[in-house]
Amino acid sequence: MIRNGHHARRPGAGFAPRARMGCVRRPETGSSRRGSSSRRGPPVRRRPARIGPSVHGRQPFRRGLPVRRAGSRPGIFRRKRRMPAALRRLVGRRPGARGAGTAVRHSAGRRTGMRCAGTSAFRRWRDLGFRSGSAWREAHPAAAAEEARAALHDHVNRAFARGGEGENANGKPAGAMPAVIRTYADGFMRGAGFSLPVEPVPLNGTASAVVIAGWNEAALDAVLGQLERLPLREWIVVIPEHATTAREVAERHARSVILPAGEWTGGAAGRALGAARTGADIVLFVDGEQPAPAGELARFLRAVDGGMDAALNARPSGIAKFHRRPPADRLLEFLNFSLGRRDLGVRSLASLPFALSRRAIDTIGAHSLAQPAKAHALLLLRGMRVGLGGSVPRLAMSDPDVRDHLEAWREAMALRGVRLSFPDRRRNRAAAGEPAP
C-alpha cells in the first residue's frame, strides 16, 4: 500500500481526466468498467498536502489560477501542479515503467492514470501494444530506434486517432485518455525490443516543431532529446549564425532541419523564419534554451489536434500576484483584457512554448510571428480559437516590447474602433470642447 501511495504521487500521474478513468472500453468486450472500490470503507486521502499545512483534512490552499487544461474534461478547472513536478518529469522515467507484474488492486474514487497501470484493462492494452510491437519487429528485424519510434507513432495514430465519427476504423475509443495510450506504447516498445522513452500522441494531422536555439548547446541537446519522444515529422532548428557547437548538436538528431538565422534578433524573428519553412498541420514552437518535458509539450499537440488554433503556455505556477509581476506582463494582460479575453491572463504568444494550427498560421501569416504581441492580437481579432496547452515554467521576461504592443493595439483599433468594446456613451465632451473619440 505504501508503495502504491508513492505511485499515486508520481509526477506523471495526474495526467488523465479522472472522471473518464472508469469507463475505458476494454478491447475485447467493449463493455464499460467503473471504479468499484467505493464499497471498501471510507476513501483514503492519498495526495498529501503540497503547499502549506492541510487544515482538518481539507485540500490545502494552493497558489495559481484555476486553469483549464487541454485534455481535461470541459468544465473541470484544475489547479496547476507545482513547477518541480513538471520539471521532475524531465529527469525521465519511461512511460509505464512500473512493470506489468505489479498488480495494483485498489481503485479508489480518485484514480489517476499510472496507478491503474496494473489493472486488468490496462494490462490488456499493454498486451495489445506488445503484440503489435512484436509483429512489427518480426517484419522489420533490422530496424533502428528511430524507425521503432516512427512505427509506434504510426500505430498509435491508427489505434487511437479520432476518425470521422468519434471512433476509429478499429472500433477503439477515439480520444482515449493519455494513460491508456501510454500503456499501449509501453507495450509496443517492449514488444519491439526497444527501451526508448516515447510520448505517444494520436494525431489526425502532421506535426512539426520550430526550435529557437541559442548559444547554450547543452540546453539545446536536452530540448531536442524531449522532442525525439514526440510524433513530430521534423523540427526546424533556428540557430544563430556563429553558434557552431549548437549546430553540431542539432545535426546529431535525425529529424533536425537546420535553419541559420543570420543575425540574431532575439528569438521572435526566428519564429517567423521557422514557421515559414514548415507546412505541417500543427506547428509547435519551443525555446531551445529552456528544456520542457515531452509530456507537457504533448499537451500542446493534443490541444491543437483537438481543434484549437493556438495553444498557449498555461504556466500558472510562475505567476506571482499582480504587484510582483514585471511591466511586460501588465501589457500582455491588458492586451488580452482589451480584446475581451480576460480569462487568458498574461498568457500569450510572447511566451514559449506554444502551438499553432495550420489555419492560424495561414490566417495571420508566418511573418507576423516575428512580433508576438501583434500576432497574438491578430489571432484573437480574426476569431481564432485560442486556449491553453501545456504548462512550462518560463524564464523571466525582459523589458516589454512597446512597439510590438502598440502595433497590436493599432491593428485592433483599426478593426474595432478606438475604444474597442469599451464605449463612452455618457460624456458630454462637447461641453468641454473635446472632440468625440
Add this chain to the structure above:
Amino acid sequence: MADVSVIIPVMNEKRTLRRVIREAFRVDRGAEVIAVVNGSTDGSERIARACGARVIVFPKPLGHDVGRAIGAKAAGGRILLFVDADMVIPARRLRPFVEAVRNGVDVALNDYSGPVRKMRVHGVVLAKHALNALLGRPDLEGASLTAVPHAMSRRALETVGAESLSVPPLAHARAICAGLVVKKICRVNVGALNPRRGRKGRGRSLERLIVGDHLEAIEWWTRHAEHAGSYGSGGRQSMESGGMP
C-alpha cells in the same frame, strides 16, 4: 489672483459637499474653489453657493470627469488641485500635492494603485499599470490622473490642454510624453473613502468607461509615437524628437 484653484465636480452630493468645500478653502490662503455642479437636483448648487464657492451650473449631467475640464478652463490659479465632491479629504492631506507643484513638479499624483496584492486585479487598476508601462513609466505603477486628488501646474494644464482632462488617461499620456515632471506624491486611499463602491450597478459600467479611456490614451500614443518616430521609453525621448503634436 488666487495662487491655488480647487476644482470640484458635483453631481448630487449634498451629503458631503459642504465639508469638501470647507476643506478645499483650508488648503491654501485665498484659494479659489470652483464647483462644477451638473445634473444636480438635490440642492447641491445652493449648498455650494452658500459655502462661498464659485459655481458653474449645468442642468444636465456632463458625464464622468467632464466637470474637471470645465472647472480647469474657468480656473485662474497658478496651481490646480482636483478633488471629488463625494469624499471628504482633510486639507492637511491635500496640501502635499499643492506643495509639490509649488516646488517644481508639474503633475502631482496620488500614490494610489488600488488593490494589487491579488492574482486578478480590477480592470481599471490593470489599465492604469499597463498605460504607465507603455509610456515607459512603470515606476508610477498605478498612479494616474484618473484618481483624485491630484494637482497640476498651469504649465501642465496648458501643455495637455484643459479639454483633455475630461478623459484623464489621455491627459496623463500627454503630460508624460511632453516630458513634464510627473510624480507620485503621497498616498490617499480613495478606495476606502469612495462611497461609490456601494452603489449598485455603476461599478461595472464605470470600469468599462475608464478602461476605454485608457484605450483612447493608447490610441493617441500610437499616433504620437509614429509621428515622433520614437517608441519605447516615452518621456524625454519623445520630447527631444518633436514634443507635443
